Amino acid sequence: MEKIKFKLREFAKERDWDQFHSPKNLSMALSSEVGELLDLLQWKSEKNSEVDKLSEKELDHIREELADIFLYLIRIADKLDVNLIEVAEKKIIKNGIKYPVKISKGNSKKYNRRDE
Ligand SMILES: [Mg+2]
Known part of the structure; x- marks a missing residue:
């Protein structure tokens, strides 16, 4: 977790994005990523949203959105010293x-x- 936190700091610093990374903006970005995850699952039945019913392509998309969510969460926590x-x-x-x-x-x- 610490390693990822420092990688994210570096990623933002290299791009001069720290100026945009307020907790408010990051929370909105996190919410958007959660929306992207929901978009992948929203019209499936509960049963069809289980891992054994999803295609490898769908699971790849889900993995990416989970990673986005996780990264924003870590970044927000870092900015708020949590x-x-x-x-x-x-x-x-x-x-x-x-x-x-x-x-x-x-x-x-x-x-x-x-x-x-
Ligand atoms: Mg995403």
């Missing part, structure tokens, strides 16, 4: 508290909609 691994680990713990196995097992309801 340690992604640290916050992800904290968030998993927080989610575990929000969604205890006893209540959430086999249930896809959001924590604040359990009573509906």
Whole structure:
């Protein structure tokens, strides 16, 4: 992760793109890349979006969009001085508290909609 972070810094520096890489702009770019991923999957049935139902060409496109998403995420975290691994680990713990196995097992309801 650190290695990629420094490669992205270098990539932006070489192109003088750091001036464009505000957290706001990077977040918008991240959202666009998520849109590109959605575009590849949106009209497929849930079953047909599984790995064994996708062609190698489709999987190649998906891999590229996932890489774009990952790279923007790392870049945003870098610009905001966020340690992604640290916050992800904290968030998993927080989610575990929000969604205890006893209540959430086999249930896809959001924590604040359990009573509906
Ligand atoms: Mg893309």
